[in-house]
Amino acid sequence: MYRGASRYAGPDTACLIMAEKDWKECIKNLKGVVLDMCGVLYDSGEGGGTPIPGSVEAVKRIKASDLQLRFCTNETQATREKFVAKLQRMGFDISVSEVFSPAPATVAILKERNLRPHLLVHDDVLPEFDDVEKTDPNCVVVADAADKFSYQNLNDAFRVLIQLEKPVLFSLGRGRYYKETDGLKLDVGVYMKALEYACDVEAEVVGKPAPMFFQSALTDMGIQPQQALMIGDDLVNDVGGAQNFGMRGLQVRTGKYRPSDEKHPTVTADGYVNDLAEAVDIILKHRGQ
Amino acid sequence: MYRGASRYAGPDTACLIMAEKDWKECIKNLKGVVLDMCGVLYDSGEGGGTPIPGSVEAVKRIKASDLQLRFCTNETQATREKFVAKLQRMGFDISVSEVFSPAPATVAILKERNLRPHLLVHDDVLPEFDDVEKTDPNCVVVADAADKFSYQNLNDAFRVLIQLEKPVLFSLGRGRYYKETDGLKLDVGVYMKALEYACDVEAEVVGKPAPMFFQSALTDMGIQPQQALMIGDDLVNDVGGAQNFGMRGLQVRTGKYRPSDEKHPTVTADGYVNDLAEAVDIILKHRGQ
Numbered sequence: 001m002y003r004g005a006s007r008y009a010g011p012d013t014a015c016l017i018m019a020e021k022d023w024k025e026c027i028k029n030l031k032g033v034v035l036d037m038c039g040v041l042y043d044s045g046e047g048g049g050t051p052i053p054g055s056v057e058a059v060k061r062i063k064a065s066d067l068q069l070r071f072c073t074n075e076t077q078a079t080r081e082k083f084v085a086k087l088q089r090m091g092f093d094i095s096v097s098e099v100f101s102p103a104p105a106t107v108a109i110l111k112e113r114n115l116r117p118h119l120l121v122h123d124d125v126l127p128e129f130d131d132v133e134k135t136d137p138n139c140v141v142v143a144d145a146a147d148k149f150s151y152q153n154l155n156d157a158f159r160v161l162i163q164l165e166k167p168v169l170f171s172l173g174r175g176r177y178y179k180e181t182d183g184l185k186l187d188v189g190v191y192m193k194a195l196e197y198a199c200d201v202e203a204e205v206v207g208k209p210a211p212m213f214f215q216s217a218l219t220d221m222g223i224q225p226q227q228a229l230m231i232g233d234d235l236v237n238d239v240g241g242a243q244n245f246g247m248r249g250l251q252v253r254t255g256k257y258r259p260s261d262e263k264h265p266t267v268t269a270d271g272y273v274n275d276l277a278e279a280v281d282i283i284l285k286h287r288g289q
Numbered sequence: 290m291y292r293g294a295s296r297y298a299g300p301d302t303a304c305l306i307m308a309e310k311d312w313k314e315c316i317k318n319l320k321g322v323v324l325d326m327c328g329v330l331y332d333s334g335e336g337g338g339t340p341i342p343g344s345v346e347a348v349k350r351i352k353a354s355d356l357q358l359r360f361c362t363n364e365t366q367a368t369r370e371k372f373v374a375k376l377q378r379m380g381f382d383i384s385v386s387e388v389f390s391p392a393p394a395t396v397a398i399l400k401e402r403n404l405r406p407h408l409l410v411h412d413d414v415l416p417e418f419d420d421v422e423k424t425d426p427n428c429v430v431v432a433d434a435a436d437k438f439s440y441q442n443l444n445d446a447f448r449v450l451i452q453l454e455k456p457v458l459f460s461l462g463r464g465r466y467y468k469e470t471d472g473l474k475l476d477v478g479v480y481m482k483a484l485e486y487a488c489d490v491e492a493e494v495v496g497k498p499a500p501m502f503f504q505s506a507l508t509d510m511g512i513q514p515q516q517a518l519m520i521g522d523d524l525v526n527d528v529g530g531a532q533n534f535g536m537r538g539l540q541v542r543t544g545k546y547r548p549s550d551e552k553h554p555t556v557t558a559d560g561y562v563n564d565l566a567e568a569v570d571i572i573l574k575h576r577g578q
Contacts, residue, residue: 176487
């Protein structure tokens with residue numbers, strides 16, 4: 001079902017970049033798995049999206065093993081509760097406490113640093129910020145606001161930042177674009193760059209690939225980076241982000257995967273697998289489960 | 290009225306950074322002056338804006354001297370004809386042939402390189418592109434589109450670029466923001482950066498601070514950079530751009546000027562003056578006119 005040698009395997013063959021013995025060692029030491037969600041568990045689109053074949057079962061199989069499981073998503077177009085409810089309706093065995101998403105992480109940071117945000121975020125994620133003080137803002141939080149990224153709204157956020165002595169900008173993710181059923185869509189990173197340039201600041205990114213974000217999932221499992229494996233469809237933010245933090249990372253050939261990812265100039269996954277189901281097959285087989 | 294020594298003079302005192310003898314030498318060799326328009330001649334705002342006190346008279350005084358005069362603007366919210374007509378109504382002695390603006394310069398480049406643009410520009414500047422072929426676009430032109438910078442419109446421009454084998458993006462200026470009577474407004478540079486990041490390309494800038502743009506005004510006067518002085522309110526694009534091209538540059542403390550400009554880490558104007566009227570006073574006094 002997979003092979004350990006060839007680097008540029010065809011799209012039908014799982015391809016592990018590590019040497020066979022390193023891979024065995026890695027799997028043996030594994031205590032937890034972190035899964036990206038969109039593009040790994042399901043494809044987004046009208047009506048909320050559809051599960052990727054085999055992924056509902058794959059999640060069940062990890063949960064039935066001795067591995068811990070958490071989910072790390074940069075999803076910011078819904079509250080975590082509504083987002084998890086959507087996945088449950090698709091058949092996934094998943095609960096809110098297992099999901100790490102940027103909005104709750106940002107709320108924690110805002111409270112810790114006594115910051116009052118001006119929010120440029122999707123309406124559906126606003127409830128996450130319900131109990132955060134927002135009057136007289138002293139920072140800006142930008143997330144994937146989609147159609148709310150009007151000139152007026154971006155200008156309003158800019159005006160808040162530029163009048164601060166030391167502008168503080170949080171960006172929930174730094175993606176360039178994503179794919180929906182009707183084509184490519186600009187993601188939050190593009191508007192983060194716009195505000196960074198306008199105000200000559202560097203945004204603090206909350207979400208993947210920020211190390212703090214992976215850390216929160218691992219702290220929750222009580223394990224170290226070298227005991228954890230990330231599985232995602234975004235080579236740079238999922239796989240590269242996890243690797244920078246000391247985790248191993250597999251890329252699935254679903255979601256936003258593009259064949260050119262396997263020749264990326266700076267990020268090389270520890271392995272490329274066709275989908276989550278195949279990844280779980282390989283992991284559990286190596287663990288003799 | 291001014292002093293030659295102190296670097297960080299208060300806002301009421303003109304401050305020349307050059308040594309007194311260098312300044313005298315510069316003024317003596319001067320053959321032409323290039324003026325930025327918005328923030329130097331007038332403040333924009335409702336009804337087209339209002340002249341900055343003393344600037345109508347200052348333009349007249351330069352024209353009555355032995356100095357040549359041209360105007361270099363990054364204005365792209367109107368055709369050059371309509372823009373000049375507005376300035377004439379404010380009382381300025383100015384003609385279309387004296388004004389260098391990015392749209393006509395871009396049209397020349399598009400025709401020379403057989404490029405068909407997708408335009409993300411203000412409706413009022415569209416007529417400048419009337420005789421440019423625009424079907425099946427193979428490049429994107431972005432200018433200050435203001436309220437037309439919707440998510441949908443930026444996404445449309447992005448989709449044109451991302452499907453090109455080698456995306457070509459022109460930006461008419463690279464300003465961060467400008468000031469209108471109702472406050473600061475995001476400028477084209479912010480959206481240029483957004484598209485650059487989304488598509489991993491570098492835009493070709495037409496307008497200040499591109500050297501080609503200053504060159505066109507100087508070629509028209511038949512003078513060399515060291516014989517020309519730029520006066521603008523934008524430290525980086527007007528003053529820094531002109532200096533990079535070998536001209537001298539004064540910053541006026543009107544328009545988008547901010548006191549922090551006088552401590553900018555990379556750009557130092559050859560002098561800071563309160564307004565255009567004061568600049569012209571100093572220049573003509575040194576020339577004994």
